Amino acid sequence: xxxxxxxxxxxxxxxxxxxxxxxxxxxxxxxxxxxxxxxxxxxxxxxxxxxxxxxxxxxxxxxxxxxxxxxxxxxxxxxxxxxxxxxxxxxxxxxxxxxxxxxxxxxxxxxxxxxxxxxxxx
Numbered sequence: 289x290x291x292x293x294x295x296x297x298x299x300x301x302x303x304x305x306x307x308x309x310x311x312x313x314x315x316x317x318x319x320x321x322x323x324x325x326x327x328x329x330x331x332x333x334x335x336x337x338x339x340x341x342x343x344x345x346x347x348x349x350x351x352x353x354x355x356x357x358x359x360x361x362x363x364x365x366x367x368x369x370x371x372x373x374x375x376x377x378x379x380x381x382x383x384x385x386x387x388x389x390x391x392x393x394x395x396x397x398x399x400x401x402x403x404x405x406x407x408x409x410x
Contacts, residue, residue: 297340297357300348301400304328306376307342310399313375314368315361350400358393358405365394365408372396 301307308319308330319330319342327345340357361368365383372379380403381395391409398404 292338294338296338298329298343298348299340299357299398299400299402299404300350301342301344301402302348302350303400304330304342304344306399307344310375310377311342314371314377316371350398350402352397352401352403356403356405358407361406361408363408364410365392365406368406369394369396375399 299307304321308321311330311332312318317333319332321328321330323329327343327348329341329343331341332339369379369383376399378397379394380397381393383392383394385392391407393408394406396404396406
């Protein structure tokens with residue numbers, strides 16, 4: 289059995305600049321952008337663990353349906369969640385306790401129309 293069942297994730301976008309600005313603002317970070325003739329991507333900065341990117345190109349269609357990605361929001365997701373609307377997204381479920389052992393989650397729609405989740409242990 290693998291240690292982790294997720295090894296990489298990609299969040300589809302139509303406008304890479306807008307999407308990068310959204311994630312940079314809510315997570316207070318800076319994503320690296322890479323472009324090829326067919327695809328453009330902005331990579332989430334990670335030191336170790338599972339990485340991912342925002343992708344623009346053929347077949348990269350934002351959606352509120354399908355698989356749900358939980359993004360790590362650090363110790364308290366409230367700090368990230370409160371920046372969502374100002375960055376052009378929409379909160380659809382406020383910070384909610386899963387249980388004491390599993391922490392909290394919240395749901396939001398990003399600037400491109402993707403439904404995503406935040407998770408924190410606090």
